[in-house]
Amino acid sequence: MLDREININYRGEIDGLRAIAVLAVICYHLELNIFHSGFAGVDMFFVISGYLVGGHILHGLRNSSFKFPVFFYSRAKRILPALYVMICISFALGYFTMMPVSYQYFGGAAFTSIFAVSNFWFFDQINYFNPAASIDPLVHTWSLGVEEQFYLAAPILLLLINKIKPSFLVPFIIIIFMGSLFLSIFYTAKFPEATFYLLHTRAWEFALGILVWIFRHQEKWLATLKIVIENYVSYLGLWLILVGIWFIPAGTDWPGYLVLVPTVGISLILLDYSSNNFVYKFLNIGSVRFVGVISYSLYLWHQPVISFLKITNNYPVTIFQKLITLTVIVIISILSWFLIERPFRKQIFGIVTNKIIIFCGFFAILILAVGGHITKGYPERLPREVLEVFKTSSFEGEANKRCMKSRGEVEDLQWDDICQYNDHPVAKNILWGDSHSGSIADALGETFSERGEGLEIVTLSSCLPITNLINHTQTRATRCPEFNAKAADYIVESKNIENVYMFATWDIYFTHGEHPDMFGITKENLFYSYPIYGSPYMDENDRISKIILEFSNLINRLIQSGKTVYVIKSIPRPNVSIPTMYAQRLWGGTPLPASAGYPKKYFIMQRQITDFIFEEVQKKLTKELVNRLHILDPAKNFCDEELCYIIRNGNILYSDGNHLSVFGAGDLIRWLKE
DSSP states (O other): OOOGGGOTTOOTHHHHHHHHHHHHHHHHHTTOSSOTTTTHHHHHHHHHHIIIIIHHHHHHHHTTOOOHHHHHHHHHHHHHHHHHHHHHHHHHHHHHHOOHHHHHHHHHHHHHHHTTOHHHHHHHHOOTTSGGGGGOTTTTHHHHHHHHHHHHHHHHHHHHHHHHOGGGHHHHHHHHHHHHHHHHHHHTTTSHHHHHHSGGGTHHHHHHHHHHHHHHTOHHHHHHHHHHHTTHHHHHHHHHHHHHHHTSOTTSOSSSGGGHHHHHHHHHHHHOOOOSSHHHHHHTOHHHHHHHHTHHHHHHHHHHHHHHHHHTTOOOOSHHHHHHHHHHHHHHHHHHIIIIIHHHHTTTTOHHHHHHHHHHHHHHHHHHHHHHHHHTSOGGGSOHHHHHHHGGGGOOOHHHHHHEEOGGGGGGOOTTSOOBSSOOSSOOEEEEESHHHHHHHHHHHHHHHHTTOOEEEEEETTOOSOTTEEETTOTTTTHHHHHHHHHHHHHHHOSSOOEEEEEOOHHHHHOOSEEEOTTSOEEEOOOOEEETTSOTTSOHHHHHHHHHHHHHHHHHHHHHTTOEEEEEOOOOOOOSOHHHHHHHHHHTTOOOOSOEEEEHHHHHHHTHHHHHHHHHHHHHSOHHHHTTEEEEOTHHHHBOSSEEEEEETTEEOBSSSSSBOHHHHHHHHHHHHO
16 A cells, blocks of 8 residues: 555565555455455554555665654545545445435545544444444544554654664564554453454564564575575465465464465565566466556555445345456456546645645545534435435434443443333343343233233343353454353342343344345354354354253253243344435435335345254253243244335334334234234
8 A cells, every 4th residue: 555655675576565465355345256355454564564564664864864744744645535436436425325423424434534543433333344334434544543543653753773782673663563463362252352453462563574674684594594495485475375375264263374475475484685586477477467566556445346346235245246346346446546546646746735635625525524522424315305314324212222332331230220121119020132022021021001000111122132152253253252141140149030032133143154135145143153162263163052051051040040031033134224225215306115025035144153052952851841931923923925025014123234213113012822
């Protein structure tokens, strides 16, 4: 992502390396199944940045030519013009395609992007490996935030060390490298978002690039290297890069120790000084180098193109469609290079004009973003009837608001004051589950109130109600088993509770592998459960058997304590925001249908493992215990022989791609009553 003039020792093969990195990222996001861990391309970019920018700074410090204003301006004219144009065009596209909440959120991402802190925004807002990340047009700017923070920190630190004690420069960089790498490896599983998005766990990649630059300029060391291994360094480096982006599974904790594979690979190629081997010749092919030259534009534009295709439900499904999309991305990137990047780099308009345009772009985005926040996404853009349809997505009942807990609240949760739907003095019913339980809490609570009974609500977002299970790729993942252990103890020890209602989107926790959405488009689920004493990479059959064991043990314990257990199986999961889709269609002139659904066969595919687990759990219980377990199947209400309904009687049944709306929850509870 850096221009060649930043470093007087720029080497031609760097363009080739950047081409591999950016194509890996784009193919991964287009789901072309060429590079299973194409996100490693960003790590490769970070190493190149360390090599080029760090080397440029060190070279300037050695000959006393480094100047902060010149350095920062060179970075600004390289990065900001194309970035600002991309954000402004995305604002324009979003104006005609995004719902207010999404548009407001987009403004927050744009605001943080121009201040070089979007990585903090996405760290707080979204998991990069969550499917929702692929819909965000600016999610890729997190890496620009990390790079820009490196541009700020690196010259200051290197200058200070150079002034205080130059001989300590290399040891200092090695300490940064080792310390950051340690944090990256050992905190990826515990704090996945922080480790992925923030500079302190990415600094080692930049430091690695700087160390390569330093060793690259040690002639005596290089002479020794030549004697020992000749030019095989680059061959090993290319092999490591290909292994890193082709074979590392997509669900791997990242960044972790496996990120060393592609980063060490690119470091070896940068370190090798051979100029007459296959690797060097391949990386210097004209077409390969050209892709590297426009790599910044390619990286910049690929995400908005893919995102807006998804936002408008036009995402490419076939290989041909994906190749067409890739071609469009390349064409846009070439135009961006020739019309934006190149003129600003060469200062065709002059230095003063460059700076004026950059400042104008900054303030234009600032005004749009702040305005979007104040107006909550410029809702006046949409006709009233479109907003009415979209309001279905904002349903959140009063009890759901009060009772739904987040993982950050688990540690301080008071179990002697459980949330209730009403103030009934003795609640003999309890609802236990994830946010899907929360979506039916109000409708279920109202039903019990009509019968003169109370309902306690124990719900934790993204946490299925089974003890001793933990979810892969989840923030604060250990809070889920902590919560469930306390919930189980509370229910078992309660003298008042007679009936336990357990409800969750079981399929998403039980399934590790591909499953389809309502259009039949398959995605690999990286958010799945496994036992706390196991591993996310354990044998799949063993993982399922342990889930069955833990589930049956829990049911056994609840029934043995005198409870009757009602388990509500998963509802159909469209995995496409139904209110947003139909609001957009209405916005485009297509009326809301009286009823609509999607092929039931996709739901059957989603719940195959869930059905197996429930059957096996029942087999593990004695006849007496089985009689106290009632497994209820909502599919009988939501699906007929052919379709699973998402709209019925003119009412949208979902508040997003999987949670029930107020109408859907009412439908489910009426069916349960019957």
